[in-house]
Amino acid sequence: MSRVYNFSAGPAVLPESVLQQASEQLLDWNGSGMSVMEMSHRGKEFVSIAQEAEADLRELMQIPDNYKVLFLQGGATAQFSLIPMNLLGDAGGKADYVNTGAWSKKAIAAAKKIADVNVVADAADSNYAHVPAFETWDTRADADYLHYTPNETIGGVEFGFIPETGDIPLVADMSSTILSRPIDVSRFGIIYAGAQKNIGPAGLTLVIIRDDLIRDPHPGIPDVFSYQVQAKAESMSNTPPTYGWYLAGLVFKWLKAKGGLAAMGEINRRKAQKLYQAIDDSAFYNNPVALDARSWMNIPFTLANADLDAEFLKQASAAGLTTLKGHRSVGGMRASIYNAMPEAGVDALISFMQDFEKNHG
Numbered sequence: 001m002s003r004v005y006n007f008s009a010g011p012a013v014l015p016e017s018v019l020q021q022a023s024e025q026l027l028d029w030n031g032s033g034m035s036v037m038e039m040s041h042r043g044k045e046f047v048s049i050a051q052e053a054e055a056d057l058r059e060l061m062q063i064p065d066n067y068k069v070l071f072l073q074g075g076a077t078a079q080f081s082l083i084p085m086n087l088l089g090d091a092g093g094k095a096d097y098v099n100t101g102a103w104s105k106k107a108i109a110a111a112k113k114i115a116d117v118n119v120v121a122d123a124a125d126s127n128y129a130h131v132p133a134f135e136t137w138d139t140r141a142d143a144d145y146l147h148y149t150p151n152e153t154i155g156g157v158e159f160g161f162i163p164e165t166g167d168i169p170l171v172a173d174m175s176s177t178i179l180s181r182p183i184d185v186s187r188f189g190i191i192y193a194g195a196q197k198n199i200g201p202a203g204l205t206l207v208i209i210r211d212d213l214i215r216d217p218h219p220g221i222p223d224v225f226s227y228q229v230q231a232k233a234e235s236m237s238n239t240p241p242t243y244g245w246y247l248a249g250l251v252f253k254w255l256k257a258k259g260g261l262a263a264m265g266e267i268n269r270r271k272a273q274k275l276y277q278a279i280d281d282s283a284f285y286n287n288p289v290a291l292d293a294r295s296w297m298n299i300p301f302t303l304a305n306a307d308l309d310a311e312f313l314k315q316a317s318a319a320g321l322t323t324l325k326g327h328r329s330v331g332g333m334r335a336s337i338y339n340a341m342p343e344a345g346v347d348a349l350i351s352f353m354q355d356f357e358k359n360h361g
């Protein structure tokens with residue numbers, strides 16, 4: 001067996017020890033004589049797995065008691081519509097959005113079908129390579145919520161601050177940055193994330209929601225997508241994504257063993273800093289993002305000569321460094337270095353980049 005360093009933006013690398021443990025438990029979980037995949041979601045074994053995963057997540061993120069954690073399906077993309085449907089109910093309402101790139105735009109397009117949407121700030125003038133200063137945002141005092149994307153996975157743009165919205169609930173798509181460092185959950189009304197970047201496998205979506213935001217949703221909403229119904233049913237109004245929930249639980253245990261989110265944050269800061277340093281020290285590589293908005297998780301970069309892109313990717317792949325091709329909308333390269341990417345993987349990428357530059361620069 002030979003595993004590569006997989007820089008995919010998502011689905012993404014998982015901790016090897018988690019995959020190892022899952023494989024050891026694949027046929028027989030804890031003497032139950034069956035795989036987690038084969039268990040009733042209402043049986044005591046799976047209920048214990050589910051509860052332990054939630055308890056570990058609450059401990060890791062220090063989620064206050066007045067927040068519910070929902071384990072749902074549909075991906076972050078479903079949440080783009082479900083947030084306005086759940087928060088605004090029947091009457092519609094006013095939703096403020098910040099546009100910092102590709103995922104913001106999708107969230108805005110989905111919300112426009114349901115809500116009166118106001119884009120409070122748009123980073124178009126830098127081609128989405130910066131975060132507009134908070135003082136410039138054109139927010140509405142009577143908005144029902146404000147939505148933003150703390151980390152733009154495609155552009156590699158990350159907020160260096162949490163917007164201070166006062167009484168207006170702050171809603172954050174944390175798909176590609178959740179669990180990468182400590183955050184103050186109490187600053188948010190809703191945090192949501194698809195699992196396949198920093199949590200576990202695709203198919204599971206986390207929604208962390210403050211109790212007072214669990215309301216009567218839009219009447220047309222499917223029950224499985226109603227926060228109210230799912231909060232009451234402990235995310236089991238229908239069959240939840242049981243195996244993804246279990247694997248997420250193993251990842252939470254792995255994070256705790258690594259020292260929790262403070263320790264993880266230090267590792268992530270170091271990994272990102274050394275890769276940016278290597279890019280900035282070279283005239284051969286370039287990252288276009290403003291210094292105060294550079295993502296710790298997704299690092300896009302271009303080569304001075306784009307004709308070398310294909311050769312770069314080919315040689316990188318031969319060296320065991322895979323999935324470095326940039327998003328089709330951006331081109332160039334992108335290294336996603338989530339929690340589960342070992343520091344040795346980042347070191348290997350940097351050495352490869354330096355060698356490639358020597359040979360082709």
Ligand SMILES: *Cc1c(COP(=O)(O)O)cnc(C)c1O
Nearest residue numbers: 075076077103153173175176194
């Ligand atoms: C990947 C991603 C999404 C889309 O997630 P799906 O699970 O595919 O719906 C949305 N927002 C951000 C920030 C992402 O990184």
